[in-house]
Amino acid sequence: MTETVDVVIIGAGSAGLAALSEVKKRTQNVIIINDGAWGTTCARVGCMPSKLLIEAANAFHHRGTFEEFGIQGADQLTVDRSAVLRRVRRLRDDFVASTLKATDRLGERAITGRARLLGPNRVQVNGREIVARQIIIATGSRPAVPAPWRALGARVQTTDTLFEQTTLPDRMAVVGLGPLGVELAQAISRLGVNVAAFGRNPLVAGLTDPDVNTVALKSLSREFAIHLGADAELTATANGVRVSAGAHTVDVDQVLVALGRRPNIDDLGLETLGVALNDKGMPKIDRTTLQIADLPIFLAGDANAERPLLHEAADDGHIAGINVTQPTVTCYARRTSLAIVFAEPGMAMVGSSFSALDTTSCITSAVDFSHQGRALAGQRNTGLIRLYASAQSGRLLGAEMCAPAAEHMAHLLALAIDQALTVHDMLRMPFYHPVLEEGLRNALRGLAKQLPTTAGFDLAHCESLHIEALE
Numbered sequence: 001m002t003e004t005v006d007v008v009i010i011g012a013g014s015a016g017l018a019a020l021s022e023v024k025k026r027t028q029n030v031i032i033i034n035d036g037a038w039g040t041t042c043a044r045v046g047c048m049p050s051k052l053l054i055e056a057a058n059a060f061h062h063r064g065t066f067e068e069f070g071i072q073g074a075d076q077l078t079v080d081r082s083a084v085l086r087r088v089r090r091l092r093d094d095f096v097a098s099t100l101k102a103t104d105r106l107g108e109r110a111i112t113g114r115a116r117l118l119g120p121n122r123v124q125v126n127g128r129e130i131v132a133r134q135i136i137i138a139t140g141s142r143p144a145v146p147a148p149w150r151a152l153g154a155r156v157q158t159t160d161t162l163f164e165q166t167t168l169p170d171r172m173a174v175v176g177l178g179p180l181g182v183e184l185a186q187a188i189s190r191l192g193v194n195v196a197a198f199g200r201n202p203l204v205a206g207l208t209d210p211d212v213n214t215v216a217l218k219s220l221s222r223e224f225a226i227h228l229g230a231d232a233e234l235t236a237t238a239n240g241v242r243v244s245a246g247a248h249t250v251d252v253d254q255v256l257v258a259l260g261r262r263p264n265i266d267d268l269g270l271e272t273l274g275v276a277l278n279d280k281g282m283p284k285i286d287r288t289t290l291q292i293a294d295l296p297i298f299l300a301g302d303a304n305a306e307r308p309l310l311h312e313a314a315d316d317g318h319i320a321g322i323n324v325t326q327p328t329v330t331c332y333a334r335r336t337s338l339a340i341v342f343a344e345p346g347m348a349m350v351g352s353s354f355s356a357l358d359t360t361s362c363i364t365s366a367v368d369f370s371h372q373g374r375a376l377a378g379q380r381n382t383g384l385i386r387l388y389a390s391a392q393s394g395r396l397l398g399a400e401m402c403a404p405a406a407e408h409m410a411h412l413l414a415l416a417i418d419q420a421l422t423v424h425d426m427l428r429m430p431f432y433h434p435v436l437e438e439g440l441r442n443a444l445r446g447l448a449k450q451l452p453t454t455a456g457f458d459l460a461h462c463e464s465l466h467i468e469a470l471e
């Protein structure tokens with residue numbers, strides 16, 4: 001006999017768990033199905049283990065600044081890569097355990113198995129059929145690995161396997177220099193691995209502003225070799241892998257493949273829904289509701305490939321979770337776009353990217369951190385922030401950066417853009433001294449100079465003193 005439930009959630013990642021939290025406020029008649037290990041991509045193999053590795057790598061790398069500060073003996077320091085990975089897994093396990101609490105009391109309502117749709121209200125799992133009034137698909141994404149590369153076995157790593165290794169080899173290639181490739185290439189290089197990185201695109205880390213990209217590349221290539229502009233090819237050697245791209249060939253022990261992630265929508269039965277699918281098998285969704293057409297089905301998180309980031313996946317889950325339990329579907333405004341790459345200097349994109357700007361109606365300004373007072377004090381004086389604003393309204397539109405404290409600058413700018421602040425509004429705010437944000441203020445002043453003076457009393461038009469020690 002087939003059972004009927006109010007809601008089936010397919011996928012127990014960040015989106016699925018956020019959806020579950022909303023659904024449970026309104027009905028307990030819910031089933032959540034997860035294929036493979038529970039614990040979410042973020043906590044198990046994504047955001048959290050990668051940041052644990054990066055923190056260790058940065059701590060070791062900073063020994064290079066000690067002598068300049070007057071601290072001796074840094075050349076005696078060594079890193080134990082096995083110990084680094086053991087700590088990554090120990091803390092990772094705690095993060096995973098914290099996510100399991102969300103489902104551990106569900107009993108039979110939490111099913112381990114691969115779900116497949118049989119139609120708009122029908123789900124099959126482990127040979128059992130469930131009829132659902134509403135369905136949320138939150139199946140996430142997986143690393144893209146070209147089929148022939150899989151034959152290279154453990155010589156080819158992805159983020160699904162990297163953190164499980166007992167140690168890191170001495171020579172690694174990183175193929176793909178999006179956010180993930182950049183973060184991990186720098187981290188493993190800082191842990192003493194000889195890294196060669198390969199990217200197809202001349203722009204790295206998801207950046208679209210060529211000036212910021214130039215600064216990022218200059219900074220990263222001081223630490224490891226970067227080869228851009230050609231697709232990498234891999235062939236097995238006696239002890240490892242040969243990576244060839246254009247004129248460059250490198251022999252390494254292992255390759256970390258970071259070519260992007262594919263949404264887990266294949267083999268899901270989306271063709272049974274009777275809606276058009278694009279050439280990637282993806283149905284059209286409304287990003288403000290997450291609904292597929294007018295069906296009782298919602299597609300949330302990385303699975304919809306819209307903005308594959310943790311905070312967006314969680315928002316998607318909340319929206320879908322609320323919408324499946326209400327009589328009518330509600331549209332939700334989405335947040336200002338924000339993406340951060342945890343390299344040093346940090347890289348970030350906020351609001352409109354450079355590539356999406358209408359250059360005929362916007363003004364731009366930049367600040368270089370080479371001589372910024374506080375950055376110099378901390379030996380962090382590398383970086384560039386580029387700001388974009390509307391020439392007509394003076395509203396801040398977006399920013400891209402490769403700069404010290406980028407993760408914090410980016411949040412500040414995201415708050416400003418979200419609140420529709422103008423450049424003058426921002427320059428009315430206090431800036432303490434000496435802080436890195438004084439650099440940001442100089443970029444805002446550069447925009448203010450290009451805008452008409454505002455009426456009334458304010459300090460928005462005060463200019464830089466051009467004295468390093470004072471700003």
Ligand SMILES: Cc1cc2nc3c(=O)[nH]c(=O)nc-3n(C[C@H](O)[C@H](O)[C@H](O)COP(=O)(O)OP(=O)(O)OC[C@H]3O[C@@H](n4cnc5c(N)ncnc54)[C@H](O)[C@@H]3O)c2cc1C
Binds near residue numbers: 037
């Ligand atoms: C190395 C790395 C670092 C990252 N760093 C950051 C970061 O710093 N900041 C940030 O914002 N984002 C980061 N991300 C992205 C972020 O982790 C993802 O956007 C987020 O985890 C997606 O959550 P989700 O719920 O959509 O998918 P997931 O957490 O992947 O959950 C999907 C679940 O569905 C299951 N599933 C799949 N198919 C089926 C099926 N047919 N039936 C049942 N279950 C199924 C999967 O097994 C999985 O458990 C990173 C990602 C990676 C890989």
Ligand SMILES: NC(=O)c1ccc[n+]([C@@H]2O[C@H](COP(=O)([O-])OP(=O)(O)OC[C@H]3O[C@@H](n4cnc5c(N)ncnc54)[C@H](O)[C@@H]3O)[C@@H](O)[C@H]2O)c1
Binds near residue numbers: 177179181198201206
């Ligand atoms: N800090 C963060 O917020 C963070 C960190 C990591 C990942 N993520 C998320 O995870 C997702 C996946 O990240 P990603 O960096 O793996 O994917 P991505 O799609 O952003 O980047 C993949 C890169 O690989 C390159 N590439 C593709 N095929 C290639 C080939 N054959 N040879 C050389 N280069 C090739 C592409 O040009 C691209 O630059 C991103 O969409 C991002 O949102 C976020």
